[in-house]
Amino acid sequence: MSALEVPLETIMACFQGVIPSPFATCAPDGTPNITYLSIVRYVDPERVAVSRQFLNKTRANLDANPRAQVLVIDPETLQDYLLELRYLHTESDGPVFEEMRANLDAVASQSGMGDVFRLRGVDIHRVESCRASLGNVPEPPGERGVEPNTLRHLDELARRLAACRDYEEAARTALVALDDLLGFEHAVLLAAAGPDRLAAVVDHGFPPGWEGVEVPLGAGLIGVAAERRQVVAVANLSRNRSMRRGIERSAARRGESLAAEELPLPGDAEARSAAAVPLVVHGELTGALYLASGAEGRFGPHNERLLRIIAAHLSTTLAACARRPGQAAPAGAPPSPHPSAPPRVTVTYYQADDSLFVGDEYLVKGVPARILWKLLGQHSADGRTEFSNRELRLDESLGLPPGNDNLEARLLVLRRRLDDERWPLGLERVARGRLRLTVPGPLALVEVPTSGPMKAAHSPAPTHE
């Protein structure tokens, strides 16, 4: 704890980024300047960090006179606190900078303002005093925001996950438990679906429609969080929408427009705060967890640590489930072919970008595409409809990484994509480690070769003697 009149630890809610903060500096000639900051971030009991974005005058003032003041606002009580600051230095790398940059870039990408926002650096200030502003509601600062049952809830989450026997069960159990135990009502679990994208595999609390949806790495809250391996927590999505409208109007007055559109998010209209948390195992991205709430401030710097702990446990549990050997398949005949004679279905695999199309409609790409292509090829060759995870895992042509191949997650991505009624193909799990392919009738399989950069990946491997 610091010796400040109001210790920063007692007003952590002010640093969630729900309400922007007025920030005042003073030029050498005595002229004050006052502007707004999106986020004032707690660094330690004596320091805060602020982002350096549009603040040219502020920058010049701080270079000449390091004294500043910021007014931070508790989003629950709406009490103001005045922090007297002394500018220390600017960071353009390191953990504080990277965390703030990931958040800013994610918000900018999500709201289509990537060409407007750019984090040039993070200014670190020492807090020389902190006091309640005049005219405030006379409520003493306390330990609000601390969740005393968090450890107990994490313990229960770990117990529930430990009982899961496979990837899908663990994924569903996790999302239900996050709701039951921590009140995270809306969640989507995404799994790596190739080197450059994630796909939704399980969701909870959202309207239907997100099954199998793909998110490119680097795009939006989820994509940036995954690409940077950083938690992204946005305390007030409404504010971002308002800011976009403000910037649009400002640009329009200059005859300009914003180049990018806002990206959709699960439950977009109702979401007021959200977080995207990368799932990483042995340094490899295996997926992401997206959480949303209808309340402002549900996610923010105050619970990033909790989200990291949840993600660490969830990712290792999912990886362990995915590696579990499958059980023997139950005896049974393959399903009978379709009684009527349906039209032939054309499935096309494009080597150039590892994608699979049914008719002329994109289905999936990456490893899930290669898996389905293999199953369809096998089915065309010998009529098989049942396959084991083990034979997929041992098939080197699929390009699964040795060790942590994340096969269960990739199969779940594929199955959720095929769940959509518009696809004539189906893939279901008939037992642990066993899959059944359903096809409507005759298939026409077309592989489009490439002469481009992907050619080597599709060439036969050289043999060695």
Next chain:
Amino acid sequence: LSGTIGGEVAALIGGGAAVMVATRDERLRPEIARGWGPVVLDGGEAVRVCLIAPPGTPTRDNLAAHGQLAMNCTVPSSYRAIQVKGSLLEMGDPTEEDLERAAEHARRFVAETVKVGAPAPGEHYVRAVDLAITFTAQAVFDQTPGPAAGSSV
């Protein structure tokens, strides 16, 4: 309006914007105070606004000693924002008219904050208003985030 402050900016100042006033002391340490009931006077050459600044507080002392100030007005629902820089002309107790204007501003401000999901206790603040100041408007800057941020208006 033909002065430093034009009609569009005057409308913003007289609407439901969040109003923040910055002063500074002799060591160039800035001090922030909320402003209530701002109004543009003298055809755009001056602004009057109420503050919470009891005797002995930094804002009142700063104004009495130096009089240099900056006022930011930001509309919570649109992020439209301006900054007026100026010098103190007079300060004193708020009049009945000042207090009525501050109360009306508080109502508009609360309505604005409701739009963004963070309703503010505007009336509570206004009950504590104890100082009214009038200052010259020497320069106005656009502070709306985006390409025009920082430009003169």
